[in-house]
Amino acid sequence: MAESNTQRRWRAACPNCGAPVEFASAASASAVCSFCRSTLLRDGDTLSRIGQSAEIFDDYSPLQLGATGRWMGQGFAVVGRVQRGSELGNWNEWHLLFDAGEQTRTAWLSEDNGRFVLSLEAPLAETPPAQPQLGAPLTLAGQRWQVAAVIQAALRAAEGELPRPPRAGRIVELRSPQGDVGSLEYPDAAAPVWSVGRSVQLSELALQGVRVTAEGESIAEARLKGRSLACPNCGAALEPRLAESKSITCGQCQALVTLPQSDVQALSFVNQAPGREPLIPLGRTGTLAFAGEAPQTWQVVGYQERCDIPEDAEDEQSFWREYLLFNRLAGFAFLVDTREGWSLVRTLTGAPASARGGVQWQGRAYAQRWVYGAKTTHVLGEFYWPVQLDDRVQVTDYSTANGTYLLSREKQGPEITWSGGQTLPAGAVQKAFNLTAPAAQFTRDASAFKDNSGTLLRNLIIGLFLLVLLFALLRACSSDSCQGYKDSFGENSTEYQQCRINAHSSSGGYYGGSSGSSYGGYSSGGGGHK
Known part of the structure; x- marks a missing residue:
């Protein structure tokens, strides 16, 4: 950090254990003692203990307190972290302190479905709706948003320096057509905390002081290499390779295993057929x-x-x-x-x-x-x-x-x-x-995506005629009506077997069905707010 921030550092003793607690910003109102895990509230030059924080669970993040970086031409330091969770999973919110002279800017680097969002807190002149509805449009802070999540976020743990005492509470996430992410955090009955951010890649932030070994690999990679986990179903070794992994499949029995948040938690699993x-x-x-x-x-x-x-x-x-x-x-x-x-x-x-x-x-x-x-x-x-x-x-x-x-x-x-x-x-x-x-x-029929409006009606008529003709031909011959599935996916595939069942029960064709045109998509499965 720049000298201006260094001069503003303030240190006091933890009222619970006496260990030194340091604040890098005069605006920070709370901290977690790194020795006794006491949650501390700062009031001027006085520290008071208001609670106890749980231990941070090691999620193998490359970030850590004290890391520095640059964004939009300004330097910052990572000074705090809050670990939150909900029915959708757990995530980190890293508190960033920007080197902005006498102007303090509270920022957060948060996880967002396998990516990261960097957000700045800002004042909110208007009062947001009391009960925003999921998926509904919302105009706030002069911008049009869509309500993307309404969750009750639990407080798992916290560490370091924070702008306010960490608490559980409701979080409303908003997303805009411009790619912005807005967040309304309701820590208590007071006015919500408003922040706005955008997606970033860690490589854009010129990070220094992240967790790496002498060989240059991340601490997460090194810890994962030495992480010893046994499948709770068959005992085979599990070898997760990504620090971000929350679930893994056993290579021997194909049990679906939920990875623990810490090494002291038990593994849970669900059996699945090969x-x-x-x-x-x-x-x-x-x-x-x-x-x-x-x-x-x-x-x-x-x-x-x-x-x-x-x-x-x-x-x-x-x-x-x-x-x-x-x-x-x-x-x-x-x-x-x-x-x-x-x-x-x-x-x-x-x-x-x-x-x-x-x-x-x-x-x-x-x-x-x-x-x-x-x-x-x-x-x-x-x-x-x-x-x-x-x-x-x-x-x-x-x-x-x-x-x-x-x-x-x-x-x-x-x-x-x-x-x-x-x-x-x-x-x-x-x-x-x-x-x-x-x-x-590998070859698939992508014609279902086309929408040539000038020939759409003609193609529908032709298609209906061909379907009737194909139906008659299939009824008249003894060949496999599901040969297309068999050629593409194999005789033992789910597609082929389902097609055979439909053929016997209702004489269905290869492309019949009301939802047969669906191209699928994917689900993040609730990879975590932020």
Whole structure:
């Protein structure tokens, strides 16, 4: 920190244990004693003990107190941390003190669905609604927002210097079409604390003093290499490779294991039947690029199979697969494999603006395509959120008129998550990951994304005629009506077996069903507010 902040440092003894407690900012009103974990309230030159903080659980974050960095041309230091949790998981909020001379700026670096958001606290002249509704639009601080989460956040632990005593309370998260994230925190009956931020990558912050070893690897990587965990189901060794991982699948028995927050907690697991091997092996790396961005190397770290939830027994189910990709600088992305084609997507920091018949995002218009429920049926690998079998979400899918760009809105419990990306040719996926399997296993029919309004009616008429003809031909011959599923996914796949069941019960075809056009999407599974 600059000398101006150094001169303002203030030190006093903890009233509980006598250990020194130091404040780097005159504006900080609270701290947690690093020796006895007492929560302290500062009033002028007096410290008083107001409670006891739990121990910080080691989540293998690369950040730590004392780390420094730069953002928007100004230096900052990491001086405090609050660990919070809810039904969606646990997350960190790091308190940043900026080197701003006599002007103190309270900022937070928080986790946000596998990414980070840097937010600045600001005064709020108006009174926000008392009970914001999830998914509803909201105008606040001169900006249009969408309510993305309304949660009751528990206080897990705290450390270091904080702008106010840490407390549990309600948090309302807002997202804008400009990519901003707004947060209303209600720590008590007083006015809410308002902050506004944007997504950042740790590589942009010029961080120094983060947790690294003499060999240059992060403490998280070093700790993970030496972390000894046994599968609670079969006893096989579990080897998580990502500091962000909250769930992992046992490579021997395929039990889905929830990783503990600390080494003293017990592992919990859910058994799942062995599934088929993913087309792209776990651990494989490949080079892919989002539109307008430079290509980056991604590693497959997780895999999940999902399906839609039919409204009645006669509806055909759609199945798809999602590969969780990881890049050390870019974070996480998803490679989605559906029967309509491949797509590369990632979570959005903001939220699209509503428009007639759909939404708008980054200058593009997206039409609403499908609305459906979805659930997770099988998982492999590691995930940055506590993924569970039978996780259920409500999905709304959108795409541009030419089908190239996609958006997906997923609601799970008290949170709404948006993701966006673009379609990919099957050949690009094979080339990116150096895959040698037969091309038929990767080729998908992406025509369902197209929306050529000039020929739409004609195509519908032709399509109906061909479906009637195909139905008659299938009834007249003894060939396998589900050969398309068998060629693409294999004889033992869920898709093929489900198609055979439908064929016997209702003579359903390859592309029948009210939700057969769904391209899927993905769910962060509640990877954590912030």
